[in-house]
Amino acid sequence: MTTRYRVEYALKSHRRDQLIEWIKGLLAVPFVLHSQPTAVFEPQRGTTDQMATIAHRRYGEIMRDVEELINDHIAHQQAGTHERSKLKMLVPSVGMFFTPLYLHDAFVYQDNRRFISSRRFVPPSFNDIRLILNTSQVMSLTRGGPIELITFDGDVTLYDDGESLTEDNPVIPRILALMTKGTKIGIVTAAGYTDARRYYERLHGLLDAIYASNLPSTYKQNLIILGGESNYLFKFSEGEPDRLKFVPRKEWLLDDMVAWQDADITELLDVAEIALKDCITTMRLEAQILRKERAVGIIPLPGKKLFREQLEETVLVAQKILEISPVGRRLPFCAFNGGNDVFVDIGDKSWGVRACQHFFACVPTPISAIPIHGRSASVDAAVIPNPDPTSIAGAKTLHVGDQFLSAGANDFKARLACTTAWIANPAETVALLDEMCELDEALSRKIK
Numbered sequence: 001m002t003t004r005y006r007v008e009y010a011l012k013s014h015r016r017d018q019l020i021e022w023i024k025g026l027l028a029v030p031f032v033l034h035s036q037p038t039a040v041f042e043p044q045r046g047t048t049d050q051m052a053t054i055a056h057r058r059y060g061e062i063m064r065d066v067e068e069l070i071n072d073h074i075a076h077q078q079a080g081t082h083e084r085s086k087l088k089m090l091v092p093s094v095g096m097f098f099t100p101l102y103l104h105d106a107f108v109y110q111d112n113r114r115f116i117s118s119r120r121f122v123p124p125s126f127n128d129i130r131l132i133l134n135t136s137q138v139m140s141l142t143r144g145g146p147i148e149l150i151t152f153d154g155d156v157t158l159y160d161d162g163e164s165l166t167e168d169n170p171v172i173p174r175i176l177a178l179m180t181k182g183t184k185i186g187i188v189t190a191a192g193y194t195d196a197r198r199y200y201e202r203l204h205g206l207l208d209a210i211y212a213s214n215l216p217s218t219y220k221q222n223l224i225i226l227g228g229e230s231n232y233l234f235k236f237s238e239g240e241p242d243r244l245k246f247v248p249r250k251e252w253l254l255d256d257m258v259a260w261q262d263a264d265i266t267e268l269l270d271v272a273e274i275a276l277k278d279c280i281t282t283m284r285l286e287a288q289i290l291r292k293e294r295a296v297g298i299i300p301l302p303g304k305k306l307f308r309e310q311l312e313e314t315v316l317v318a319q320k321i322l323e324i325s326p327v328g329r330r331l332p333f334c335a336f337n338g339g340n341d342v343f344v345d346i347g348d349k350s351w352g353v354r355a356c357q358h359f360f361a362c363v364p365t366p367i368s369a370i371p372i373h374g375r376s377a378s379v380d381a382a383v384i385p386n387p388d389p390t391s392i393a394g395a396k397t398l399h400v401g402d403q404f405l406s407a408g409a410n411d412f413k414a415r416l417a418c419t420t421a422w423i424a425n426p427a428e429t430v431a432l433l434d435e436m437c438e439l440d441e442a443l444s445r446k447i448k
Helices: 002-010 018-034 037-041 045-079 086-090 103-114 126-143 171-180 196-212 262-282 308-324 326-330 349-360 412-416 426-447
Strands: 149-152 184-188 223-227 232-236 244-247 287-291 295-300 333-337 342-346 397-401 419-422
Touching: 018 045, 018 126, 045 086, 045 103, 103 126, 126 397, 126 419, 126 426, 149 349, 171 184, 171 196, 171 426, 184 349, 196 223, 196 232, 196 244, 223 349, 262 287, 262 295, 262 308, 262 326, 262 333, 262 342, 308 326, 308 333, 308 342, 349 397, 349 412
Parallel strands: 149 184, 149 397, 184 223, 397 419
Antiparallel strands: 223 232, 232 244, 287 295, 295 342, 333 342
């Protein structure tokens, strides 16, 4: 009984997104009822086309129903009763929504690209739904007005794991196009360096491109890097040899972050280090401890590689030990799997994104009514207002990252601060930004 519980829950549930799994289950019903795998043996083309038409309609109906549930959940958020929403009862782990999601329109958009309705053997997958959610979020942001801030993770989001952002990376012209429109850009990364040179080495392609561009100086300064999740801030500076200038903490820390005590930081890292050392001993890991100013982790010995299961076990052990420790209740932290290492950082990406929002100190334009196609609900009444008028609102911010699982994934907490897009590789980031541009241009043409 205990072993089954550990296999089914402890080792698997942290690798699932419950909302996506729930939607996937809903779409499995029309797939089973209407897909016709036997059509591959039939010469009539009409059978396949009819099947795709029916499946498209049924999938779309389900997506519209989920849309309504999300709108109801947002309305409960507005009233402070989100725990009573129907969606919360159906998906207990569901969190906060900053905007409505156009799931029906997003499904139609992705179905035209992925031909989900035409499949007879493979039902709508986790990745199908993840991309539909991304599109629905981008649609909501573009229809709700200009996106004021986009934050990106680094590894696997802007560039391949362990690599750097070189001058030939296709994401660079997309980011420059965003900055041309006045959009603020933040790179919120786990890499925690106090030296600008280290960040320049990782991001030199983008930094050099901004320096060489014809962007106004004020727009060039709309790029910042927040390292160590939420611990070190650098802003673009044309006068620095590494294109970056260190910003002292007193100039950007949030009020709650100022209250973090140095003694608590040291104590939390001490507890985390002991937990990590125990994992090295217990699993005989070929790894060593690396202690930084505001982080501690394990890295493999030279020439060695850690297995995914070892990394996940180490994350879960460190996280559980810190969660039950007194200092872990006083101080926010993030334990995450870096692909071939594990680190515990002070703070997390929700604090990092909030710090970016606060640093730019942009007073957002009041959210106007956003039309909902085929619905009578008032979106304007459902959207959460910005609680801090000195920061960019979560409804005007998008965080793009690759790690959104519930444990061992450092982008997960960003959902507390803003809207998010879950990508799987740098190519998907490029596709997402192209999608954003395409939808924005289509909306502009429609308005004209």
